[in-house]
Amino acid sequence: MGRWEPGASSRLREAALALYLERGFEQTMVADIAERAGVTARTFFRYFADKREVFFDASAELEEKSLAALEAAPATAPPLDAVAAALVAAAEVIGGNRELARVRQAVIMANASLRERELIKLTSMSVAVADGLRRRGVGNAEASLAAETGVAVFRVAFERWVNAAEDRALGDVIRETLAQLRTLTAAS
Amino acid sequence: MGRWEPGASSRLREAALALYLERGFEQTMVADIAERAGVTARTFFRYFADKREVFFDASAELEEKSLAALEAAPATAPPLDAVAAALVAAAEVIGGNRELARVRQAVIMANASLRERELIKLTSMSVAVADGLRRRGVGNAEASLAAETGVAVFRVAFERWVNAAEDRALGDVIRETLAQLRTLTAAS
Structure with missing residues (x-):
């Protein structure tokens, strides 16, 4: 998993936390997180089942x-x-x-x-x-x-x-x- | 509250618990609970905010x-x-x-x-x-x-x-x- 995207999971986690703080958890979409981390939404779902899982993985x-x-x-x-x-x-x-x-x-x-x-x-x-x-x-x-x-x-x-x-x-x-x-x- | 329906709140609670056990919590509607307790749904809502509140009142x-x-x-x-x-x-x-x-x-x-x-x-x-x-x-x-x-x-x-x-x-x-x-x- 993820050899083609080095560091994607920690970039995604950081992007998600930053957006949750800025906009609120409800207002943040997976697409926004992926964009900020510089990957596709599909890559997000390789690492996390949903946007709550960022906290619990x-x-x-x-x-x-x-x-x-x-x-x-x-x-x-x-x-x-x-x-x-x-x-x-x-x-x-x-x-x-x-x-x-x-x-x-x-x-x-x-x-x-x-x-x-x-x-x-x-x-x-x-x-x-x-x-x-x-x-x-x-x-x-x-x-x-x-x-x-x-x-x-x-x-x-x-x-x-x-x-x-x-x-x-x-x-x-x-x-x-x-x-x-x-x-x-x-x-x- | 409830002087016009003596015992309604405990009858509703018993009816709700019986139905939750019989049919499952998700499958039980407020109307069913009220019917079994012999009151209207409106009376149910005099006592409980929703069907979860039966447990937590x-x-x-x-x-x-x-x-x-x-x-x-x-x-x-x-x-x-x-x-x-x-x-x-x-x-x-x-x-x-x-x-x-x-x-x-x-x-x-x-x-x-x-x-x-x-x-x-x-x-x-x-x-x-x-x-x-x-x-x-x-x-x-x-x-x-x-x-x-x-x-x-x-x-x-x-x-x-x-x-x-x-x-x-x-x-x-x-x-x-x-x-x-x-x-x-x-x-x-």
Whole structure:
């Protein structure tokens, strides 16, 4: 895929985000995105199923790397430590470019259908992590709870990281947020 | 509202759920629901904005009672204890009829647009609880984390309760799930 159009997918992604910010997501057509990226609409559809997919095409990689990290965690690791390893692996996929993440987040928050898709994506992540924990021998109820809690930590950490004035890595913010959760639950 | 149609709103709700189960949500029209409940479509729209609202019309009451419980928690209560009080108050609104909750859940899970609306509702609940915690003087970051964690506990507890073979109250399942979260976070 794409050998005939070097860099087309990242040019398309940048063009799409720029147009979504300038004109709004609803007002941007695939043809406009392709034009700005200097390719045809047909090339756009080689990389993305539709204009929403520009935001979510990393999901498969995200899930894959998270689950690999979950599996690689020591067999003796408590469930929440295994989940933490999965979250940090997810952070490595999406945490490389905070400016891009910030623009993406701004566009998603401004559009109800994108917000919904984001929530669905997080829910399916939670289901996948819970399944991964069950494969590690964690009990059914405990697996769901650890996965849901992990996603909650991830959401909070991601929002902090995206809006942060300083330059910590997303993985570090996740670890810090998890430590705060431990303090919160111990306090009460 | 509704003095001229005693019991119309609960008859409409029951008729709607029965039809959604029989025919599917998409295939059920407002006119069908009204007919089965023995009222006019106009009466339906006195109570519900559309056929999705049949599932979500308790949301306002849920949020109101949760926030009241949050405010009523002792000033010295740790954040997660205040959140627990809010969740148990929410359980009192929706935990009265498990059979109804089970049917509602089955229909929601079978329909993507209803699942999305449910997720949006839970997110807005989390935002409201976080705001409530800030009004109690809890720090910004800690408030979001406690609220997101609370919603995670609620989701897991609700699913357990809806599918449970035994007859515990939803509030008790919430308390138990929160205790399990403490064990999980302490373990690692």
